[in-house]
Amino acid sequence: MRLDQRLIAEMVKPGTRVLDVGSGDGALIGHLFRERQCDARGIEINMREVTRSVAHGLPVVHGDADNDLVHYPDGAFDYVVLQRTLQAVERPREVLRQMLRIGRHAIVSFPNFGHWRLRLQLLLTGRMPMTSVWSTPWYETPNVHPCTIRDFLALCEEEGYTVLQWMAVDEDGSRAPWRRSVRLANLFGEQALFLLGRR
């Protein structure tokens, strides 16, 4: 399991109901079931990963964040998780709304477009920045909605979500030290992780 998934798992109270949107190989839901006794389920867009997860006994359905969250009833889960995917969905605001409709909490991680290396590259070269986190060229990137940590906070404010917990995360998924200052986190954090609640 990736280090940032470990950080997500620590946000989840044991014995709760969790939906992982974009569950990939199922590492997080497998961990939440076995180590934290959660009723953890997944939605995954890649059929190969779905088959692999189900073959490992994990309850995963084929589907995606944009189209399939609408089917779930209000408050069906304690946590709805979206890992490193918000920037790639069609309608990020609508996905967040759905997450906080069907879940009491939303756990969201995304790569931070406000990182200094990106800012500097754009400033100095005048070209779309490319880093190890943002590694695909503009014409074929699936990341159609990049945002910064401050952008995300502004959206939460606008939508009326409570930020219960947030942290910057570095490239390999460890917690980064920029906790006190949003400005510093936005400059030096490669990724961000948020625990949101409804107001």
Added chain:
Amino acid sequence: MNSTASFDPGKHTSVTFPEGLDLECGVHLAPLEVAYRTYGTLSEKRDNAIVICHALTGDQYVAESHPLTGKPGWWARMVGPGCPIDTDRFFVICPNVLGGCMGSTGPRSVRSDGKGNGSECWGTDFPPITVRDMVRAQHSLVKHLGIERLFAVVGGSMGGMQALEWAVTYPHMMLAVLPLATSPFHSAQNIAFNEVGRQSVFADPDWHGGRYWEYGKVPARGLAVARMMAHITYLSEEALTRKFGRRVRRGQLASQAPETSLSMFSDIFEVESYLRYQGSSFVNRFDANSYLTITRAMDWFDLAAEHEGDLSAAFAGTPVRFCVVSFSSDWLFPTSVSRQLVNALNRVAANVSFVEIESDKGHDAFLLDEPDFDRTVRGFLCGVAEHAGLA
């Protein structure tokens, strides 16, 4: 051609329920006989039983050679020691459906409504049955075997309809249900294909209004055509092309054809030869009235009907874990229909897994060698056992 008539139905293992069954149509059917086969051993806690529901033309001989045809069990690659449905671990029960012709009460059973001469069979007077009636007959069998709760109910195609009906009718009687290559309702297209098959049987002069046995006949041509047509719907265009292409079997009938006929029909395409074989072998093992009765039961199947068209209401509050599987080239029960089922299950926050297996083999893929499918079934069952603390 008439070997069905000579086969002794008493050879099938079965249990008779003198009290019978109240059918959905209002008829009380008694006695009720349910033929079945079991594999593996029931655990001391009686918690390892899996019911396998067979498809339209299947039967209870899921994992052993068939007493009529001598062919291997229809799902021998899925069910058996060490197989995905592992009989070293699970106790597998496979009943013959109500209305079938392999020992369970059906149109070929002696009629029990007081009409007729006491030894006459039902024929077309057999009451109309539903998928729920089939499941309720299976439920009687499961109770008879002393099982309070099943580990799982598994079925493909019409067997999947029964599996879903199990979940709806007896939601607390099983941990898991696996509806495979199936649908929560029979679509207009499904009904249309069934109707062509039935009309083909009716059009056979040997049909004799359904009382063919009185004339020592079976409507073999009509039933064979019905099977040939249905068989096309079980395959895909890719599968037909891959297996047969446009290859021709030269001059098989040439000697019989008049010299002037220029082999209009004496040279036949391999796909024709294959379908003819499928048709003729089918009539040796299947009863035409059973075919009519069961296809009609499928046509009536619609789980949402009792809930003003709201499929999810049929599953409200279900504790069952579902594993829905579709196959990419199945156009008889397409993935889009499985997705409707999954969405309905999600609407009531049911625990559901859903996989579409990439395959070019069409609807029949669920019976064929698909390693991803095997892994899915095996893994899902292990997961259910782990969740239930039975691993």
